[in-house]
Amino acid sequence: MTTALATPGFDWVCQLVRRESAIVLAPGKEYLVEARLMPLARQMGLAGVAELVDRVRSRPDPATNRRIVEALTTNETSWFRDGDPFTTLTSTVVPALQAARRPNEQINIWSAACSSGQEAYTIGMLLADALPGAAGRVRITATDLSRDMVARTRAGRFSQLEVNRGLPAPMLVRHFTRVGTEWEIAPALRQMVTASELNLAGPFPRLGPFDVVYLRNVLIYFDPPTKREVLRKVRQVMRPDGWLFLGAAETTLGVDDTWERVPCGRGSAYRPTKGN
Structure with missing residues (x-):
């Protein structure tokens, strides 16, 4: 046989x-x-x-x-993957949100297709370092199709090989504790992150509204109608002045014209067009 x-x-x-x-x-x-x-x-x-x-x-x-x-789902990830979507968060997005929101108003961020959690915790570390009182003001929702990846995100533990992939040494020292052969994210950061299962192609549960959505390196696996539908559903759970980050090889252009591209540093973000 x-x-x-x-x-x-x-x-x-x-x-x-x-x-x-x-x-x-x-x-x-x-x-x-x-x-x-x-x-x-x-x-x-x-x-x-x-x-x-x-x-x-x-x-x-x-x-x-x-x-x-x-x-058969791709779980490739690393800390600060592609750089710009994270530096832009603290240099451009958070200041804009602070100017538009009430003092101490909560900031809600969605890390979609979060894999084992490096993206969600990268966001958490950046905001913990840049935003006073971030632990009480920032809520990060991390979702993934894979039950195993969601469990890993909740655990917040990473191997030496994983922390070597893009995590700056000062951040490792500030935000992690060594536990046996692994590194565990600080409890305060784990409390900022809520992880759950979500199939982007299916109905969305009650989510948001989000100020920022990271939907990176996911749309490339979908056909055009599915991309359009996912972007439509994402827009529905975002605030009107929210920010969307896609992967470097992804765009809303030619897929969904209810988004506008905004240059940010060497990359770009997307925001809902007015009236949509």
Whole structure:
């Protein structure tokens, strides 16, 4: 019996992932499916990915379907990823929000598709250092499709390899404690972050309203209609003068014309157009 994933099996996986997460796996991604699902096949005592797919197709199991989908979502992340969206937060966005809000009014930020939490805690550290009383004024909502990633965000623990990926040493000293072989984020920062599961392609629970949304390196995995729908739903949970940060390869231009692009440093942010 062959253990290689044949075209019908690959097509089934693509349909499952698209149905459950709206992520599009293009032809030619068979290698990715094999690599991501092989650990799951081995955990289940199976010879390979083809046997895993055959089993789930013949004996549908929602729990295994979920594990397949989560294995095929991209959880690449690091501290201060791409730089500008974070320096802009303290240099431009927070001063603008302070000028437009009442003194000590709460600032609500959403880190969508937060992976294991580095983005949410990067935001928290920046604001803790830049904004007096941030622990009581800033609320960061972190969401992800993956149950495992949400659990990791809540735990706020990171390996040495993870903290080496972009985290400045002074911030590590100020905001982390060594626990065995891992680094744990300070309790005050963990209290600023609330993590929960959310599928961007599905209905949004009661969220917001948000002053700032980080929706970075997510839209690239969706087809144009899904991008447009996600942007529409995001706009509905933002304040009218809110700020949206996308990934460097993403834009609202040509997708949803109810946003305006605002140059910020070497990058850009997006804001709802007036009347939308």
